[in-house]
Amino acid sequence: MTTPHTWRKTSRSSTGNAxxxxxxxxxxxxxxxxxxxxxxHLTTTRAQWAAFITALKTDRFA
Incomplete structure (x- = not known):
């Protein structure tokens, strides 16, 4: 198992932790x-992550 690195959170979350x-x-x-x-943590493959980001950007969860 690979250890995740370079953890980041969105800049839109400001100083909150929610x-x-x-x-x-x-x-x-x-x-x-x-x-x-x-x-x-949950893990995804590169293809799963790309599909998730595309779904977010195209409002498929709205």
């Missing part, structure tokens, strides 16, 4: 809750 962070993986992305960083 958001998620995304970490890089060699073959995808990891997602964790900023309020519980030690609680584990």
């Amino acid at each position: 958001c998620v962070e995304v970490g890089r993986l060699a073959d995808g992305a990891a997602i964790r809750d900023t309020k519980n960083r030690t609680g584990g």
